Amino acid sequence: MSELLILSALRLPASMPKLGLQQWDLLIRQARRGNLLARLHSLLAQAGLLDHVPYQPRQHLEWTRVTADRHAQAVRTEVARIQQALSGQPVILLKGAAYVIAGLPPGAGRVFSDIDILVPKAQLLDVESALLAHGWMASQHDAYDQRYYREWMHELPPLQHMLRETTIDVHHAILPQTMAMHPDSNALRAAAVPLAGYQDLLVLAPTDMVLHSAAHLFYESELFNGLRDLVDLDALLRHFSQTPEFWHQLTQRAGDLGLTRCLYYALRYTRMLLHTPIPPPVAAAIEDARPPFPISAIMDVLYRRALLPDHASCVDHATFAARKCLYVRGNWLRMPPLKLARHLFHKAFISPRH
């Protein structure tokens, strides 16, 4: 699996100009399937290597650059509209929107569908009514789905703008309320960092941004964009670790928020698949959070497969099963067994009738 083109390209962008046309043909397909084509473009552009890419694959990279540029512009407009609607209420941007607006490395060439924000739980209903008053609408009309989000999840049901058709997810926490681990949202909000040049707009502190990204990826049941999310983590780690005390703060914070296991996975798989440089003492210390054997070995088998793009050239005989296992695990972690059984029963037998 080490010779997968998409992985070598992400690890070492400078290796791309050496590729032959047929390798480019496959790399473009793997990257498009992994939602990473615009990312490749930005890596090549930053390294000043675009001119060394043969004409045809360069066209594909340029096409996606057009989409990514427009996307970044649309995200800025949308964030301004959200701020307008919430008049003066501080908003913490999460994930993609945070990377783009804060100008962080994973924002370059990242294309995503929703804007995620974090607000205090007590203000959830006020924020919702302000958004409804400014043209956003509920996109989940089923009463059960409404209850699922409001009582059990960490966010409101997604709201969609009636004219622009953009979607916003309003979170009050970074993991579902029904999960055994729920990092303290007050602590996350208290440490959030104001964005220079904006009023009332914040992003999570560097450590928290990494931990949120990790929690999102490793407690998620469906890895549609697994490699893309791992690339986010890799880019964040490389960027923030330029500050000397970052690694210490990160492991410390993971302990405080109860996310050490999750950080273990993040460091293990960014290093394994993307060769993220992690100082040996940090790597050694996080080994304490490794799950017991044989779970650790099983997780390796599963994530090495499920984190790759779902393209025919990146799957083997066990990929399908690996994705299914992680799907079950994600759901298992999401809710206690009885609640989960009731939820799955409802989704399987009652929802389809409506």
Next chain:
Amino acid sequence: MIVSDLPSAELGTRLADPGLHLVTGQFQLCIRSPIPALAATIGLMYADYPLGNAQGFTDFHVTLEHPTGLRRWWRKQVVFEFDSALPFKPLPATQAFPMLEWGLNWCVSSYANLYLIIHAAVVEKNGFAAILPAPPGSGKSTLCAALVTRGWRLLSDELTLIRTADGRIVPLPRPVSLKNASIEIMQTYAPQAVFSPKVFDTVKGTIAHMKAPADSVARAAEDACPGWIIFPKYQAGAATSFVPISPAHGLMRLADNAFNYSSLGLQGFETVAGLIDACEVIDFTYSVIDEAIAAFDALAAEALERQTGKAS
């Protein structure tokens, strides 16, 4: 080498595995399909297209096959696969060829963002192109099919590609899609043309494709200068008439018909504006095909005169 140089058995085997590499306009495609009926229609409709280089770079790899599971035997279906993803719901197996055409249009219109892509037929004569944007049912494809059987060059039947870098039109000649009554009208009007078998009960009704003229396929690398934007409207019994449209109005109508106008942002606006400046914008009503063609020929002759007048 072109597709018809392949022995027909070879065409089927190649399509099944590893796939048929062929070139349409700027794009190299690889079509893979084990479905024999589809191979026959591809052999008919794509006979004149250059074979691609399997060792080179392919822009779009697509697969059409029967889905696995029960539907392999019962009410057979076909799925369109692109980069291991299924962007569309399955269709009845008889609709494999229209699905290939729709799927290829989707590939181009979703990704090729260095072009402004307008949902329009486009034909060329004397170096100038007439862009025919129109909603379904306006007779756009019928008019386009008729023009290309009477000396106009087919640039595209569905997707007008305007290169954003220089505003020129880049050809993508592929089979012309005809619907319902248009099929028999064209079969009578151009009995020498080659038509695919009719496919019934698609979302657009009955569909058949007319093969692109061999000359248009051979000249697919020659781009063209935009000359006219003509909004055609077939109206039974109406006299042939041209009504000029104001540039501002034309711009809005053109933008409405573009697939990627908003994803191109400022570049989209500038390309549409440049196009409007370069073209005469016209509302065109017709009922008799021969009269319509005579009117188009007159436009092309005028343009040629203007150009030679300028040159001398």
